[in-house]
Amino acid sequence: MNSFSAKLGVIGLSLLLPACMVGPDYRRPQTVAPAAFKHQEGWSIAAPADDIPKGEWWKRYGDAELNQLVARLNNSNLTLAQYEAQYRQAFALAQSARGALWPQLNATLGKTRAGQGAGSSTSSQAVQVSGIRTTYNAALNASWEIDIWGRLRRTLEANRASAEASLATLAAMRLSMQSELVQNYLQLRVMDQQKRLLTETADTYRRVVQLTESQYKRGVVASADVAAATTQLKNTEAELVDLVWQRAQLENAIAVLIGEAPANFSLAEADTMPQLPAVPAAVPSQLLERRPDVAAAERSVMAANANIGVAKSAYYPSLTLSATGGYRSRTFDDWMTMPNRYWSVGPQLAMTLFNGLQNKYNVVQAEASYDAAVAGYRQTVLTAFQEVEDYLVALHTLGEEATLREESVAAARKALRQYTNQYRVGLIGFLDVVTAQTTALNSERTLLTLQQSRLISSVQLIAALGGGWDGLPIQNK
Numbered sequence: 001m002n003s004f005s006a007k008l009g010v011i012g013l014s015l016l017l018p019a020c021m022v023g024p025d026y027r028r029p030q031t032v033a034p035a036a037f038k039h040q041e042g043w044s045i046a047a048p049a050d051d052i053p054k055g056e057w058w059k060r061y062g063d064a065e066l067n068q069l070v071a072r073l074n075n076s077n078l079t080l081a082q083y084e085a086q087y088r089q090a091f092a093l094a095q096s097a098r099g100a101l102w103p104q105l106n107a108t109l110g111k112t113r114a115g116q117g118a119g120s121s122t123s124s125q126a127v128q129v130s131g132i133r134t135t136y137n138a139a140l141n142a143s144w145e146i147d148i149w150g151r152l153r154r155t156l157e158a159n160r161a162s163a164e165a166s167l168a169t170l171a172a173m174r175l176s177m178q179s180e181l182v183q184n185y186l187q188l189r190v191m192d193q194q195k196r197l198l199t200e201t202a203d204t205y206r207r208v209v210q211l212t213e214s215q216y217k218r219g220v221v222a223s224a225d226v227a228a229a230t231t232q233l234k235n236t237e238a239e240l241v242d243l244v245w246q247r248a249q250l251e252n253a254i255a256v257l258i259g260e261a262p263a264n265f266s267l268a269e270a271d272t273m274p275q276l277p278a279v280p281a282a283v284p285s286q287l288l289e290r291r292p293d294v295a296a297a298e299r300s301v302m303a304a305n306a307n308i309g310v311a312k313s314a315y316y317p318s319l320t321l322s323a324t325g326g327y328r329s330r331t332f333d334d335w336m337t338m339p340n341r342y343w344s345v346g347p348q349l350a351m352t353l354f355n356g357l358q359n360k361y362n363v364v365q366a367e368a369s370y371d372a373a374v375a376g377y378r379q380t381v382l383t384a385f386q387e388v389e390d391y392l393v394a395l396h397t398l399g400e401e402a403t404l405r406e407e408s409v410a411a412a413r414k415a416l417r418q419y420t421n422q423y424r425v426g427l428i429g430f431l432d433v434v435t436a437q438t439t440a441l442n443s444e445r446t447l448l449t450l451q452q453s454r455l456i457s458s459v460q461l462i463a464a465l466g467g468g469w470d471g472l473p474i475q476n477k
Helices: 001-018 057-061 066-074 078-100 151-217 223-257 294-313 356-426 430-464
Strands: 104-121 127-144 280-282 320-330 341-350
Touching: 057 066, 057 151, 057 430, 066 078, 066 151, 127 430, 151 223, 151 294, 151 430, 294 320, 294 356, 356 430
Parallel strands: none
Antiparallel strands: 104 127, 127 320, 320 341
16 A cells, blocks of 8 residues: 555656756747837837738739739748758657657567677686576566656747748748749739830831832932931831840749749740739738748747757756566476566656766857847847838839820820921931931830839838738728
8 A cells, every 4th residue: 555655656747847947937028119110100110920810912913824823833842841841850859859748658578689798717717607697578668758847848949939830931932932922923024014115116227217218219208217227227126135044034033933843834924914913001010910930930939949949958957757567488388477566667867967968068158049049039020020120111103204204205196296297397307306206216115124113113012011901901992
C-alpha cells in the first residue's frame, strides 16, 4: 500500500509541475504607427488580421485572360511550390514537437550471443577457456519526460510559430507572384496599345510621304520635305520593331510565372486595355494589417521569444519516468514463461553541472535573436506604411496628371489637323507639320505611359494592402 501511495504521489507531482514554464511569455512588440495616412482619410490603427480572406483582387481589372493566367500561376508556379513544401516541413516539425509531450512506448525483440573469458595463468603460459551464452529477450519500454520547466512546451511554441510564419511567408510570396504577373500583363496590354498607335501613325506618315512626293514632282515643295516625311516614317517603323522584343520579354516572364516554357507560350494582341479599379475614398487600416509579410515577421518574433525559454530550461534538471517489462531466457522453449519475466520502474533526474558556460551563451544568443526579430518586425511595419503612402500619393497625383494629359492630347490632335490642312494649301512649310506630328505622337504615347503607371500603381497599392479590400466596409470614389 505504501508503494502504491508513493506512485500516486509521483504521478500527482508530475501533473502539477508542468504548470511552470521558464522564459518570457510573448507580447507583441510596440511599433511606430501613424494615426492616419497623409494621402488618405479614414484610416485608424487596428490589430493584425492576416487570416481574413482577401478575395480575387485581380478580377477588379475586368480581364478574363488575366484571370485565367493568375489561376494557372496559383496552381503551377514553381516558386510557390518550393515555399509550399517549406511550409509542410515546418508544420511537420511542429507536429513532431507536439509528440514529445506524450509518453514514449518502444518494443524490443532480440537474440544475443555473448562470450566471457575464464581460466588460469602461470609465469610461463596462460590457459584461456571461452564460454558462449545465448539470451532471448522481449521487452516493452515506456518513458515520459515530465516537462517541469516548459522546455518541450516552449519548443512546441517556437515550432508552431515558425510554421505559422512559414505559412504567412507562403501567402506573401503568392501575393508577390500574383502582383508581378498582373503588372507584367498590364504592361504588355499597354504595349499592345502603343503598337496600335504606332501602326496607325505609320500609316498616316506613309500617306504624308506620298503627298510630299506628289507635291515635289509638281514642283510645289522641295526635296527636303520628302526627306523629312520619310525620316518621320522610318523612325516610327523602327519604334514598332523595338516594341517586338520588349513585348516578347514580358510574354516570356509571364510564361515562367505560370510554370510554362517560354517557347510554348504566347499571348495574342488585344484591342482594349484592362480597366483601372476604383480606389476607395476611405479604406480602414485593417487592410494594412492583413499583409502576410507583417504576419510572418511577427510570428518570427514569437518563435524567437519561445526559444529564449528553451535556452533557459537548460539550467534546470529534467525528470523522466521510465518503466520496462518483458521476458528474458537462455533457451527459446521456455522464453515466454512466468519465471523468466522481469520489470523495472523508476524516475530519473538529470542535470548538467558544468559545460563551459554553454547554457549562458545559448541564452544570450536566443535573446539577441529575439532582438533582431523584433527590429525586423518593426522595420517591416514601417516599410508597409511607407509603401501605402507612396502608392496612395502616386495614384492621387497620376489621376490629376491624366486629366491634363488628355486635354494635351486633344489639343495636339487639333493642332495637327490644322497644320496638315494649311500645308496642303501651301500656307506653311512642312517643318511645321513635322513638329505638330511629333508633338501629337509624343502626347499620345505619354498618355499611354501614364495610364500604364496608374494601372501598375493600383496593383502595387493592392499588394501593399495585403491583397485588396474585400470583406471590409469601404467607400468608393
